[in-house]
Amino acid sequence: MAGLQQGEVPVSQDVSVVGVAMTSMHRRDQAPEAMARQVVAQAMADAGLGPADIGLVVMANALGGRLSDQGCVRGQSWLRGAGLTPAPVVNVDNSCAGGSSALHLGTLAVRAGQSPVLVVGVEKMWTGDRLGTLAGIEDGLPADERHALHARHENSSGSVLMGLNANWVRQQLEDRGTTLDEIAATAVKARAQGARNPSAQFRQETTAGEVLGSASVVPPLTRLMCSSFTDGAAAVVLESGASSGAPRVRASVLRSGDGELDYHDRLTETAEQAWKEAGLGPSEVEVVEVHDATSAEELWALEALGFFRAGEAGRATVAGHTGYGGAGLYVNPSGGLVARGHPLGATGLCQVVELVEQLRGRAGARQRPDTTTAVAVNTGGIMGGRDAGLVAIHVLQRG
Structure with a gap:
């Protein structure tokens, strides 16, 4: 689009946050799928929407491959039974910034005409494997730099x-x-x-x-x-246009x-x-x-x-x-x-x-x-x- 600088987003319409939810962060006894389904149900209820209304799901998670044996299709796996099918699920792994990255993608999707969009983030860090969790966190460093960083x-x-x-x-x-x-x-x-x-x-x-x-x-x-380390999940529902309140x-x-x-x-x-x-x-x-x-x-x-x-x-x-x-x-x-x-x-x-x-x-x-x-x-x-x-x-x- 003419006049835009590299990295700028053409804002074609308002994006409203119509529903939100978050789990308690002090529990360690819930699986990622339970936390994800909880916040999805609560955020959609907050938005006054049902599962069939959702046009796109963006799921953020960092450690599911290492700690929960779910290296791919995490959103599809953890949200089975939530009634969201056939809405497409896109998975995002961007270290500690996965949730905000997913929100950015959801915002772009709404601006492009896809609405409503459900954005979900979930993390299970307490598994009894402290070294595994630390290794997962260090996946946020380039592999070829980790040895030198450990030494330093x-x-x-x-x-x-x-x-x-x-x-x-x-x-x-x-x-x-x-x-x-x-x-x-x-x-x-x-x-x-x-x-x-x-x-x-x-x-x-x-x-x-x-x-x-x-x-x-x-x-x-x-x-x-x-x-x-924290176990928890959060969800946000985005819609196009200005919505009262x-x-x-x-x-x-x-x-x-x-x-x-x-x-x-x-x-x-x-x-x-x-x-x-x-x-x-x-x-x-x-x-x-x-x-x-x-x-x-x-x-x-x-x-x-x-x-x-x-x-x-x-x-x-x-x-x-x-x-x-x-x-x-x-x-x-x-x-x-x-x-x-x-x-x-x-x-x-x-x-x-x-x-x-x-x-x-x-x-x-x-x-x-x-x-x-x-x-x-x-x-x-x-x-x-x-x-x-x-x-x-x-x-x-x-x-």
Whole structure:
């Protein structure tokens, strides 16, 4: 289409989010098919639709091949009996960004005239095979880079990804003026907001002293600063056109890295395109869900996305501005990855479910009054030991 830059999407019509659902994140006793069918039924009921109404299903999952013996056709297998036949099922595996990738594909499909579209993300991480789960997470690294990354970032936790995150934290402390006390305050905020979320994995509040004194993962990261394995699922139903009371997808922007940029520079690049597509700036956003694999990452991401200047996000968090009832941007009202949970292929959709509930005014004890604009930022994979495999940003507005 004339006039479009590479990667831009021609927006031909509104895309509305008419139904959402999410499982509780604190259970470990459900199979992926049970979680997927639960959220599908609940999201369709929320949308006022039946299975026969759905024109396309997009299913996101990262670890089903390794941990659930379902390497292919996961959506078709796990949604058998849900009554969705003959709607086509497309499966997406994009590491931690699978859910947001699936949402992007669903948005494109609706803009192209396919509606309604059901987008589902599900992840089963607790199987009793911790090493298998860690290996599955490391599938988000290029195979030819893993050996060198293990040699460079080997640590007692066994997680190369947390080793990479710890490197970023040390850089953050040295170069950006962030402090460990600010990172601890961010973890405290996450647990406080998780305590307000009945679906969160961790619902017990904590203190800064407990965060700093919890078990070391990779110095300077401690256990309470980090996300954990999570079982969970989420689903979203998309329709074309404006629907009364239904939030709209104002922008859906994805960017992939190849190792040439730092992860946070890739966040900035993607955010600039998202603000352009949405026709607004970060100062107009009221609520954001960011990809806080660690509490330190929440702070750097907020700065890279343009919400704060370098070194200022931590101070705003300590002052209480980014938490429930704060005076500023409301960050990770769900509790984020650290408290709500991080079910890899479902995480991006969990973020969107929270934001839709905020925009509808249905978020209960964690509701920000009169929310009109919200943003979800989800990432997945690491390229070259430094770049994001994918950054996905979705801007939502109240219908």
